[in-house]
Amino acid sequence: MKNIDTTLVNSKIEQAVAAAAAWETDREGLLGCLACTDYTTLRETDSPRSVSLFTKHAIELVDRGLPPVASVCVYPSLVDAVGVALAEVPAGSPAEEIGITAVCGAFPSGQTYMEVKMLECAMAIENGADEIDAVINVGAMLSGDYDLAESELAMMREEIDGDALLKVILETGSLADPELIYRASMLAMEAGADFIKTSTGKTPISATPAAAVVMCRAIRDFERSCSRKVGIKVAGGIRTPQDAMLYRTIVAQELGPEWLTPELFRIGASRLVDALVPCLVE
Numbered sequence: 001m002k003n004i005d006t007t008l009v010n011s012k013i014e015q016a017v018a019a020a021a022a023w024e025t026d027r028e029g030l031l032g033c034l035a036c037t038d039y040t041t042l043r044e045t046d047s048p049r050s051v052s053l054f055t056k057h058a059i060e061l062v063d064r065g066l067p068p069v070a071s072v073c074v075y076p077s078l079v080d081a082v083g084v085a086l087a088e089v090p091a092g093s094p095a096e097e098i099g100i101t102a103v104c105g106a107f108p109s110g111q112t113y114m115e116v117k118m119l120e121c122a123m124a125i126e127n128g129a130d131e132i133d134a135v136i137n138v139g140a141m142l143s144g145d146y147d148l149a150e151s152e153l154a155m156m157r158e159e160i161d162g163d164a165l166l167k168v169i170l171e172t173g174s175l176a177d178p179e180l181i182y183r184a185s186m187l188a189m190e191a192g193a194d195f196i197k198t199s200t201g202k203t204p205i206s207a208t209p210a211a212a213v214v215m216c217r218a219i220r221d222f223e224r225s226c227s228r229k230v231g232i233k234v235a236g237g238i239r240t241p242q243d244a245m246l247y248r249t250i251v252a253q254e255l256g257p258e259w260l261t262p263e264l265f266r267i268g269a270s271r272l273v274d275a276l277v278p279c280l281v282e
Helices: 008-021 025-033 046-064 077-087 114-126 138-143 146-160 178-190 209-226 240-255 271-280
Strands: 037-040 070-073 101-106 131-134 165-169 196-197 231-235 264-268
Touching: 008 209, 008 240, 025 037, 025 240, 025 271, 037 231, 037 271, 046 077, 046 271, 070 077, 077 101, 077 114, 101 114, 101 209, 114 131, 114 146, 131 146, 138 146, 138 178, 146 165, 146 178, 165 231, 178 196, 178 209, 196 209, 196 264, 209 231, 209 240, 231 240, 240 264, 240 271, 264 271
Parallel strands: 037 070, 037 264, 070 101, 101 131, 131 165, 165 196, 196 231, 231 264
Antiparallel strands: none
């Protein structure tokens, strides 16, 4: 595995913290955070009605002059509820750009049969999902069975067959070791991931600046060797504008400003959107 210089990682985080300190005056950056957000509801109490209302709230933000969120992220059985709500958007509205993300592959544990994971991806796409967030086989990664972890992701990639983006959740809080996070990042990208994502948000440790720096390093190395840009999604515990701006700054410093678009950068969050609105609506 690649040797990660943790001292350098910590130095990069300190630089990002300093650069993001003036977040309150960076309206462009805050708008960028909103536009890159996967507006997420993953509660056991979710229902078609609650998800419809949740989606309509995202649409209403556009009516208030704010950019559309990148997508609404829900459990696969609720994809059609998002689609029905988005179908009511008037033609020509920027809200038409809002995508639908489904968490699949036995989210959040990933512990089920491979056939079930593939079927879940296929059904979510059939019901209207534009993007699939699927967790890597964390147990395989921790036990050193890297071939199994990669082959499962490759099979999901094949099942998706270009009909949706594949965002692979590494569950970095469980992997913990920076070298293992780097290896999981490279493995996921080699298996065909369009994005690599920090966390499910369902574990004690979710997104961390250190994990984000390591993942950015892997993305940069992969792009240099394979000439393919892969996106990064940070998720889990990102609740404030300060949080969002810190991660945006890390991505800008490590990968460059070209990554600061919804095509290559996402923030998975629910509370963040409501925290950003007061900073943006005059």
